[in-house]
Amino acid sequence: MEFKISKEIFLKALQRIQGIVEKRNTMPILSNALLEVGNEQLFVTATDLEVGMKSSYPTQVIREGKITVSAKKLYEIVKEMPDEEIHFSTKENDWVEIVCGKARFNIVGLSSDEFPYFPKVKEENFILFKNEILAEMIEKTSYAICYDETKYNLNGIFIKGIDEGEETLLRMVATDGHRLSVSEKRIEGKVGPELAKGVIFPKKGIFELKKMTEEEAGEIMLGFMDNSAVIKKGNTVVVMRLIDGEFPDYTKVIPAQNNCNVLIGRDKFLHSLKRMAILSSEKFKGIKIDLNPQLVIISSSNPELGEAREEIEAQYEGNGISARFNAKYLIDVLSVMEEREVELKLKDELSPVIMKAAAEDDFMAVIMPMRL
Numbered sequence: 001m002e003f004k005i006s007k008e009i010f011l012k013a014l015q016r017i018q019g020i021v022e023k024r025n026t027m028p029i030l031s032n033a034l035l036e037v038g039n040e041q042l043f044v045t046a047t048d049l050e051v052g053m054k055s056s057y058p059t060q061v062i063r064e065g066k067i068t069v070s071a072k073k074l075y076e077i078v079k080e081m082p083d084e085e086i087h088f089s090t091k092e093n094d095w096v097e098i099v100c101g102k103a104r105f106n107i108v109g110l111s112s113d114e115f116p117y118f119p120k121v122k123e124e125n126f127i128l129f130k131n132e133i134l135a136e137m138i139e140k141t142s143y144a145i146c147y148d149e150t151k152y153n154l155n156g157i158f159i160k161g162i163d164e165g166e167e168t169l170l171r172m173v174a175t176d177g178h179r180l181s182v183s184e185k186r187i188e189g190k191v192g193p194e195l196a197k198g199v200i201f202p203k204k205g206i207f208e209l210k211k212m213t214e215e216e217a218g219e220i221m222l223g224f225m226d227n228s229a230v231i232k233k234g235n236t237v238v239v240m241r242l243i244d245g246e247f248p249d250y251t252k253v254i255p256a257q258n259n260c261n262v263l264i265g266r267d268k269f270l271h272s273l274k275r276m277a278i279l280s281s282e283k284f285k286g287i288k289i290d291l292n293p294q295l296v297i298i299s300s301s302n303p304e305l306g307e308a309r310e311e312i313e314a315q316y317e318g319n320g321i322s323a324r325f326n327a328k329y330l331i332d333v334l335s336v337m338e339e340r341e342v343e344l345k346l347k348d349e350l351s352p353v354i355m356k357a358a359a360e361d362d363f364m365a366v367i368m369p370m371r372l
Contacts, residue, residue: 001065002089003037007081007100009057010042014075016236017046019208020053021071029114032068035088036112037061045118046071051205054118055236063089066112069096077105121230121237125192126221127161129170133185134220135213137172138206140183140363143332145203146176153245157206160198161191170195173250179329180253180366194224200247201229205240212236254366258345258354262291263315266342269296270334272310276300277327279308286370287327291346292320300327323349324370330355333365 014033022030034045042059046052067090078086081100089097094109138157146154154175162169170187173180201209212220212233221232224242231238276287280300290297296314301307323346334342339357346353355365 001035001037001067002061002063002087003042004060004062004085004087005042005057007078007083007086009059010086011075011078013042013044013055013057014071014078016055016211017044017053017071018075019204019211020046020048020051022048029068029110029116031070031072032110032115033071033074034066034068034112034115034118036066038064045115047116047118048204049116049241050202051208051238051240052116052118053208053236053238057235065090067094067096067109068112068115069107069109073107074098077107119225119228119230119239121223121225121232121239123221123223123232126223126230126232127187127189127191127195129187129220129222131213131218131220133170133187135210137170137183137185138210138213140336141172141174141181142203142206142210143336144174144176144179144181144365145206146174147203148176151177153200153243153247156200156202156243158198158200158247158250159195161187161195163191163196173247175248175250175253178326178368179332180250181333182250182254182364184362192224198247199224199229200243200245202240202243205229205238208238208240212238253352254364255345255347255352255354258347258351260291260318260321260346261316262296262344262346263358264296264312264342264344265314266334266337266340268312269342270331272298272312273327273331273334276308276310277331279305280327285327286324287330288322288324290320290322291316291318293317321346321349323353325353325367326370329367333367337363 036043040061041056043056045054084101087099096107096109098105141157158173160171168187170185172183223230228239228241276298277285279302280286281302287300296312299309333355341358343356343358352366352368
């Protein structure tokens with residue numbers, strides 16, 4: 001095979017797949033990218049058998065064909081090339097020659113025969129999503145994804161479509177056992193059987209989806225086939241294997257009896273928590289919140305470092321409550337909220353707290369207290 005392509009386009013193509021190629025080298029071919037040329041297009045494919053991506057880019061094809069090359073090394077080479085057209089060609093025994101200006105590289109490739117099959121995608125049953133809706137929902141839930149590999153059914157985001165008569169809701173849920181995050185948005189179109197039942201997207205696939213939403217404006221298409229989710233945007237298709245497991249019944253975790261409501265300014269609360277967390281222990285980041293009428297006192301103490309205390313004005317008319325929380329969990333929630341006022345709903349010091357924006361109902365977080 002042989003083609004010519006601009007450095008800018010080639011670099012962008014290789015950059016996009018860096019998050020997907022297998023780093024651990026369980027199979028050498030998975031750390032390679034499959035390059036195919038035909039019909040004046042370069043097709044770049046990468047997979048780790050869980051998440052796969054295939055994109056097409058305009059190129060000048062001299063000789064059609066395909067080869068696989070180390071995705072990381074090829075990216076590093078192209079990145080340091082001069083800003084000129086790149087001439088890429090294959091030689092005998094799967095060697096590859098890359099020429100740009102006066103720079104010339106000869107590197108070892110691998111035959112494309114060993115590369116995993118990338119499914120052909122049919123576009124019949126796709127649902128269209130606006131970029132910004134998916135981006136916001138992922139932002140508001142992904143921080144709560146569980147990273148404990150033994151809890152594999154929590155290693156992603158649970159996504160469910162709900163038909164409410166004329167309207168359709170999309171719900172995303174993530175939890176790591178200590179906190180829970182739920183985001184809901186209205187969407188266009190009807191949900192298929194997979195979304196109606198609910199599916200779990202793996203965390204790696206979620207972060208690739210997030211990158212796609214951030215790249216450029218446009219709509220994202222979502223469909224399902226063979227226990228996989230298919231995402232299409234512009235010239236890029238991502239196929240991710242869904243997590244095969246039952247997501248726990250998160251509705252049982254959301255407390256129903258929390259009737260002590262606190263209204264507090266988001267920025268004041270966030271910065272106070274960050275200040276108090278400085279003196280909390282490195283491991284647990286524990287802080288104490290004391291609720292009194294019209295006043296919230298946040299404090300932290302550490303026998304090795306000292307103690308800190310801060311008062312914040314708030315709207316609260318209930319009984320005094322004193323509860324301890326991991327400051328990081330509270331900070332994570334406040335960091336993804338844009339609203340000026342936050343509502344905390346509590347019951348007592350041993351029950352989870354509900355956090356939400358005071359004026360909105362499309363996002364909610366539940367955080368377990370710390371027992372000390």
